Amino acid sequence: MLVTTRWSAWNEEIEVQVTEGAALGPAEGLVVTVLTEAESACSLQRGDAEIHAVNLAQGSPVRVSVRLARLLRSALWVARMTDGAVNPLAVEDSPSGVPPIHPEPTFADVQVDEATVLAPWGVSFDIADTARADTADRAAALVASDLECGVMVRIGSVVATAGHPPAGGWQMPVPGDGAVELPAGTAMATVRSDDGDGRDESVGGEWQQVSVIAEDALWAYGAAAAAIQRGVGAVNWLEEQELAARLVDRHGRVYTTDGWSRPYAA
Incomplete structure (x- = not known):
């Protein structure tokens, strides 16, 4: 039997389905926790998000939480796998008519060493989309593991499943x-x-x-x-x-x- 709940968070509709009715409430609680952690780490719409400290560092190393470090590594992995087509960096433009002094930095210039991030001067991160996908994966895996049920987690148009599937x-x-x-x-x-x-x-x-x-x-x-x-x-x-x-x-x-x-x- 599939049971479903929906709500809105992080500018998206969230949907959770589980294969056990009694697991729905606890599953929603787990997903909310994972979502809140990710949003507080990397949402540019939140003034208290950790990622602002990284974007303001401009060439200086910054210590971050384990969660933000993971989200940054995920974004950089996607960039490598897509040859930069999905780019987590926004590079500041040079003044009109003024050529850059140094080569334009890329995602390959970013270092994430355990919980320390070092990005070149002139770049900032926007990783919300890859972070939502990573969060869907993590939330689904956590629900399936902790509650021993099948689960589907949807964040906007990204869907992750884990555990045993329902009939059909x-x-x-x-x-x-x-x-x-x-x-x-x-x-x-x-x-x-x-x-x-x-x-x-x-x-x-x-x-x-x-x-x-x-x-x-x-x-x-x-x-x-x-x-x-x-x-x-x-x-x-x-x-x-x-x-x-x-x-x-x-x-x-x-x-x-x-x-x-x-x-x-x-």
């Missing part, structure tokens, strides 16, 4: 395409080019929406966001990564990788 599997809606069944322990993310995340639509403007199924929500989100940026080369890149994906272009035409099939999507 995890049926997850795909915007504009009904639902797909997620294999046990997998995740899915859908990214739209008009999500208001500041993307330059002149880059990778081929796709209106990309949905990806992967082993975890962090990689599902990273791959979907990278596909948006990669334009016409996205389908081949997703095939090379052996990911199940569905892409919708700006004319409404649908493309899928070999791994995407119905009723099972992976």
Whole structure:
């Protein structure tokens, strides 16, 4: 029996489903705790978030919590896996007409050594999207482990599952395409080019929406966001990564990788 609860947090709708009715209340409590920890660590909308200290350091090392260090490492991992298409850094522009004195810093210049972060001068972090995906993974794993039940955690359009699935599997809606069944322990993310995340639509403007199924929500989100940026080369890149994906272009035409099939999507 599946039971569900929904609420809003971190500018997103949160949904939790569990396979045991008695586990719903405790599961919600665990997810709220994990969400609150992540938001307080890295939300730029919170004046007391830890990440502001990192962004203000400008070339000086900063000690951070274990949680923020993990979220930063996750964001940098996604950047490496996508060759920088999903970039956690915002680089300050030089004054008009003035060439930079030093090469423009990249995510590869950032060091996270245990709980110490060292980023170059002139950069700041915005890791909210990868942090939400990482948090969905962590929350789902924690609920399944602590409560010994199957669980689905959705943060916005990012879904993570853990534990034993319900009869009939995890049926997850795909915007504009009904639902797909997620294999046990997998995740899915859908990214739209008009999500208001500041993307330059002149880059990778081929796709209106990309949905990806992967082993975890962090990689599902990273791959979907990278596909948006990669334009016409996205389908081949997703095939090379052996990911199940569905892409919708700006004319409404649908493309899928070999791994995407119905009723099972992976």
